[in-house]
Amino acid sequence: MGMEKSDKTPMYQYIINDIKRRIENGELQAHDPLPTQVELAKQFNTSEITSRRALADLVQEGYIYRIRGKGSFVKEEVAAPQRGAMRTIYLVYKNEAVASFNHPFFTEMFQGIREVCEDNGIRFFLWGLDETYKLPDDLNAGIVLLTSNHAFDIRHLTGWQEEKRRMVTVHFFYPHLGIPYVIVDNLTGGYLATHHLISLGHREIGMILPGESMMDINQEFSLRLQGYRLALSQHQIPFNQDLIAVLPGEDFADTGYRGFKALMSLEHPPTAVFGASDLKAIGAMTAAKELGIRIPEDVSIMGYDDLAISEFTNPALSTVNQNTRKLGERAAEILLLGVKDEESGPLREEIVPTVIVRDSTAPLARDADA
Structure with missing residues (x-):
């Protein structure tokens, strides 16, 4: 030296x-x-x-x-000595029920952020916004911003940019503002779930979604539906709107229960059902047992989220893990790297989900004389 x-x-x-x-x-x-x-x-x-x-x-x-x-x-x-060192990263949220943070989407994301912070000697905290939209006073803090499309006034983002806040958004994003963002690729997730069922020989695949109608589905579920349609299209399987059950309700398990019964009442019911979340799939499994339908012998059922309970259902639920730990890691790393990409626009990263195959999906049963 x-x-x-x-x-x-x-x-x-x-x-x-x-x-x-x-x-x-x-x-x-x-x-x-x-x-x-x-x-x-x-x-x-x-x-x-x-x-x-x-x-x-x-x-x-x-x-x-x-x-x-x-x-x-x-x-x-x-x-750039005029900027102080980052000592703290905050996960900033608004109008998010704290109880919902027990969902693995959030717990895994928090863990990913925390691990990067620990590796770099940085503190990590949650920060809930009130109606004043006041951020922490520390202008050198990193901000991982978690917003929703219906409960966040994006006008505040411009002011935060003028303050030169170090920000990255997760889950939802605002490309016109040039703020880096990291999201889970829900379209690919929907595609992979549907492709898994197609690979098992299923062509009549139902899907259960929350909403008032096909035109009133939120962003993440809409993208999962797009992935479903893309998988059908690439395998030359016609899209049949009758196989899409869209039902309102806050109780996702009940939505899945009612959606499955609606699909099974069709003249030509599906041989596989993709619940757009694990709770919907679990509700569908409950309805199947009531109807005397065997899983997966008569109908395969696919979930989405990889909740802890999905491994212990009977049969164990095939599902999609969103890899949100990686989402949290990348969000924190982007803040630490001080991303600057003025020429090509905001840094955009999409985390690809992973299919988890368990016992609730199986090859399509063929008639003996088929």
């Missing part, structure tokens, strides 16, 4: 000073990788505890950031 060590300088501080010098004189550029704590310990002939402390302090001082599973990197904001 290029510095001489004073006997009075603790080794961890010596490592810190050396890395700072290399950043400040241009040897290390923004987003360049740093040696691992194991490599640093060998280079400086010290312990991993010492090198780990040096990296942790560099994170705290705003010189580097960490990405889980990839390593430590030089922070771009080092070149």
Whole structure:
């Protein structure tokens, strides 16, 4: 290394000073990788505890950031001393029932944010907005903004941009404002769920959705329906609106129960049903048992969300995991990297869901003489 060590300088501080010098004189550029704590310990002939402390302090001082599973990197904001180091990330929400945060969509997302924060020595808190839309006073804090399309006044976003707030939105997004965002790809999720059923030989596939009508389905469920239609189209299966059960109601299990019964009352009922959420699928399973319909021998049932309970239904529910832990990780990483993409617009990332195959779906039973 290029510095001489004073006997009075603790080794961890010596490592810190050396890395700072290399950043400040241009040897290390923004987003360049740093040696691992194991490599640093060998280079400086010290312990991993010492090198780990040096990296942790560099994170705290705003010189580097960490990405889980990839390593430590030089922070771009080092070149902009007028901006303070980010010490805290807030998940900001409005009009969201706190009880709903027990849903795995949120718990996994929070875990992803927290892990990135812990790796980088940053605190993580929730922040509920009231009618004043007041954000935390810390202008250097990172904001992961969780909004809904019906309960958020987007005019406040412009003011926050003028304050140069460090923001990324999740779940919903506002491309015209140039704010980076990370979302789950619900269209692909709907496609993958439907494709799974098609791969098992099903062509008559019902779908259960919440809403007042086909024209009144919220964004995420509408995208799942688009994915369903795309999968049918790519396999040359005609779309049959009769196989789409759209029912109002806040109780999703009841919606699934009523939707399944409506589908089974058709002259030509489906051989597989895709509930647009696990609760709808579980409600459908309850209705099937009442009707004496066997799952999956008579009808395959597919869910969406991968709730903890879905693994323990009888039979265990095939479903779609939204991978929202990765959504949380990427949102926090975008804040830490100080994303700037003025030429091509806001950074957009879509997290691809994963199909979880269990026992509620099976190949279509064929007639013996078919």
